[in-house]
Amino acid sequence: MSWKIVLPVAALVLVPGYAAVQAAAESDTYKELDALMDVFERVRVTYVDQVDDKTLIRGAINGMLASLDPHSAYLDGRDYANLRQTTDGEYSGLGLTVTSEDGAVKVVTPTDDTPAAKAGIKAGDYITHLDDELIYGSTLNEAVDKMRGPAGSKIKLTVVRQGEPKPLEFQLTREVVVIKPVKWEARGNVGLIRISTFNSRTGDATRAAVEGLRGKLGDTVAGYVIDLRSNPGGLLDEAIKVSDVFLESGEVVSERRRAKNDVDRYFAKAGDATGGKPIVVLVDEGTASAAEIVAGALQDHRRAIVLGQRSFGKGSVQTVYPLSGDTALRLTTARYFTPSGRSVQELGIDPDITVPQLSDPRVAERKPVREADLKKHLINEIKDSTDRLVEQDSTPDPRFLAKAEELKAKGVIDYQLDYALRLVGRLGPPAAPRLQVAGA
Structure with missing residues (x-):
């Protein structure tokens, strides 16, 4: 997602015949606006329950944006604050990622080195009370709002944990939680990022x-695995920066708006931080947006082998327009294209090597949701795209018949990652670039 601030239009350039066409269009628009106001007034006066004007107006705004695409939206105070916290990379709270399951708040994971992790809260725990107040049946946003708060303030969590005979109680002090977007470690002589x-x-x-990793492994580093699985994306500028780390030069991505000649191209600066070492990029159906930009750039330049499963397929850019101190408009304003001119919208990034996640015991039952499954998603305008939308043959690949239990017995907890780590050790120097991109 691209975060931009735009300035108001300063002037209009008029062309012959424009005024008449504009007048006719405005007349039609005013008729539609009159209809909108007629409905608004009728609802205010005669709806069975009294509804405040703010609710009706926001409903009209939300309906207008919902008619566009799945990623355009009006952001109220909570949503706008959450977006800013996500992009800034920090917030004040406990450090928990939670979800709603059958009306209960379930812990997905505690973030390392945060109050929740230090207290011993674990993935799979169910939070039932906050400061002795039952939260079962509350919305997820309501529960999250209660858990967040000023740094230094205290909160009591009551947790139900499988295997424990009675609920557990935790007294936590909120802190400023810094979201660490990148973790790294050495796996043998391979750098995992x-x-x-x-x-x-x-x-x-x-x-x-x-x-x-270079400091830890020195000249012995064989290469790198970049794990982008389940990465939902984020800031366009940061995707360009990440790609630049691994590219010597060349285009990273282009951004194309409504007018055909309204195009921005972004290029890598000279210098590959890895020194040209082999790279494998891991992707899956949860790899989206900015993460697909990185995977597509490295794949197009033949700088990396992409491994895993076809990515999500979000090839659009959203611009955030602040409307007031606590509201904003998130609007789809462009499509992005990989260096070779591919649009990943609907289609995603096809891996060079398709590897299912066999260590997931429910891999055969999984039915991932991708961009193409969302209502009113943008259509990929590349003419030959329809062929790629057809799912591949579902016949089991004889190379990938191992069961999760068998892999676990052999110590393989993450089959895709294990495959990538072993592959890096077998790769030679990177191949010559697949394409040359002009700097115009």
């Missing part, structure tokens, strides 16, 4: 990860 989101820290953190 896990990028979980693209916030304002991701580009610098990725470069620091490469430097850290």
Whole structure:
């Protein structure tokens, strides 16, 4: 998602015949606006229950944006604050990722080195009370709002944990939680870089990860695995920075708006931080948006082998327009294209090597939702795209018949990652670039 501030239009350039066409169009528009106001007044006066004007107006705005695409939206106070916290990479709270399950708040994971992790809250725990108040049946947003608060303030969590005979109680002190978008570690002589989101820290953190691995492994580093699985994306600028870490030069991505000649191209600066070492990029159906930009750029330049499963397929850019101090408009304003001119909208990034996640015991039952499954998604305008929308043959690949239990017995907890790590050890020097991109 691209975060931009735009300025008001300063002037209009008139062409012959424009005034008449504009007048006719405005007349039709005013008729539609009159109809909108007629409905608004009728609802205000005669609806069975009294509804405040703010609710009706926001409903009209939401309906207008819902008619466009799945990613355009009106952001109220909570949504706008959450977006800013996500992109800034920090917030004040407990450090929990939670979800709603059958009306209960379930912990997905506690973030490392946060109050929740330090207290011993675990993935799979169910939060039932906050400060002794039952939250079962509350919305997820309501529960999250209660858990967040000023740094230094205290809150009591009551948790139900499988295997424990009675509920557990935790007294936590809120802190400023810094979202770490990048984690790295050495797996033998391979550098593993896990990028979980693209916030304002991701580009610098990725470069620091490469430097850290080179410092730890020195000349013995065989190559790198960049794990982008389940990465929902984020800031466009940070995707460009991350790609730049691994590219010597060339185009990273182009951004194309409504007018055909309204195009921005973004290029990598000279210098590959890895020194040309082999790279494998891991993707899956949850790899989206900014993460697909990185995967597509490295794939097009033949800088990396992309491994895993076809990505989500979100090839659009959203611009955030602040409307007031606590509201904003998130509007789809462009499509992006990989260096070779591919649009991933609907289609996603096809891996060079398709590898299912066999260590998931429910891999055969999984029915992933991608961009193409969302209502009113943008259509890919590349003429030959329809062929790629057809799912591949579902006949089991004889190479990938191992069961999760068998892999676990062999110590393989993450089959895709294990495959990528072993592949890096077998790769030679990177191939010559697949394409040349002009700098115009």
